[in-house]
Amino acid sequence: MTTAQKSGSGTDTIGNHGTGEGADESAGSSAPGAALSVSVWRGGPGGGRFHDYEVPARESQTVLDVVSWIQQEAEPALAYRFACRVGMCGSCAMTVNGVPRWTCRTHVQRVAANGRLQIAPLRNLPVIRDLAVDMDPFFERWTAAEGRFHPGTTRHDPMAPVDPASPARREADAAIECINCAVCHAACDTVAADPDYLGPAPLNRAWTLLNDAKDEGRDAILDAVAGRGGCLSCHSMGSCTRHCPNGLDPMRAIAGLKRATALRALRGRR
Amino acid sequence: MLTPRLYLAQRLSALILAPLVIGHVAVMIYAVQDGLSAAEILGRTRGSIGWALFYGLFAAAVAVHAAIGLRVIAHETLGLKGRGLAALTWAIFALLLGLGLRAVWAVTAGGAA
Ligand code: SF4
Ligand code: SF4
Ligand code: FES
Secondary structure, eight states, X not given: OOOOOOTTTOGGGTTOOTTOOSTTOOOOOOOTTOEEEEEEEEEETTEEEEEEEEEEOOTTOBHHHHHHHIIIIIOTTXXXXXXXXXXXXXXXXXXXXXXXXXXXXXXXXXXXXTTEEEEEOOTTSOEEETTEEOOHHHHHHHHHTTOSOXXXXXXXXXXXXXXXXXXXXXXXXXXXOOOOOOHHHHHOHHHHHOXXXXXXXXXXXXXXXXXXXXXXXXXXXXXXXXSTTSGGGOOOOOHHHHHOTTOOOHHHHHHHHHHHHHHHHHTTOO | OOOHHHHXXXXXXXXXXXXXXXXXXXXXXXXXXXXXXXXXXXXXXTTOHHHHHHHHHHHHHHHHHHHHHHHHHHXXXXXXXXXXXXXXXXXXXXXXXXXXXXXXXXXXXXXXX
């Protein structure tokens, strides 16, 4: 992951997540010998089905622990992704009992329904195999939304001052801690309905750049997000905000882009 | 699928519609409460430039607002785009505007001329 920009913000903010996805919950104890009934989707681009596994219940167990147990003890060929296991890399997202979640920080106790878990790949992205989806369409949208830094100066120029208290910087800061997990992308019904729609995470990134005093790509960003499939396609239903495990508010970011886009059109510069 | 101008047009038409809808509902309640007959209502609206403007603007704002809203639905649920989508948008706009203005004409100008 290249865009998890956490430099300078200090590692103490990592894990300080607004929606509290179970990270700080004290896990109660499970009865010794208790087992979870877990259905895991297995298959490929052509289709697949759920396979059932019995997994020993443990204290403080995460959904990723369950998937790893299945892969290590029962189904060595199971395909899934993870890396950091601490909610930083954004690679472990799956659909758990119908809801998109980061599995490494989702406690089983919080989401299991009567000891049952159903684990499927993320929605709105093509499946490669089992629980691993192809993230390319997600990152291609990121590029299409101009979600990259647009430098305007060279190393010989003085640094642009960034005032941490300015309203623009606050907007950027509030939206910056995206880990590219694609949970919001999977949660968004507009992404599901409209193949052109850029989706919440790329638009959220475009918003941080639009508010970055050092980014000189304002027009390029607004061109990208005002066009077909851009911010104006968002229905403000808020599934992205509801499900973002990092407590970000892409819906708010997109509303900001809509304002900027509309203002630009009002001034006759579209 | 919206362009910035369509987006603005939909927001502005909503802005215009909001007070007009309230006015329309108020007029309806007034007419019903007062037990006005159709002939009495027509007697007040015919030849009135004020009512013609009020409901003319109403019909125009509805045509703009609904055409753009239905355009988005047609794009998302039927996958329509490009010229087909533009044609549908204009057709809905023209239909609603035509029906609306015909009704406005009937209650304000019809018989007065
Ligand atoms: S608010 Fe917009 S981006 Fe977020 S889930 Fe709804 S339609 Fe998608
Ligand atoms: S905005 Fe939230 S849910 Fe979406 S990719 Fe970023 S961290 Fe994940
Ligand atoms: S494994 Fe890195 S966020 Fe879950």
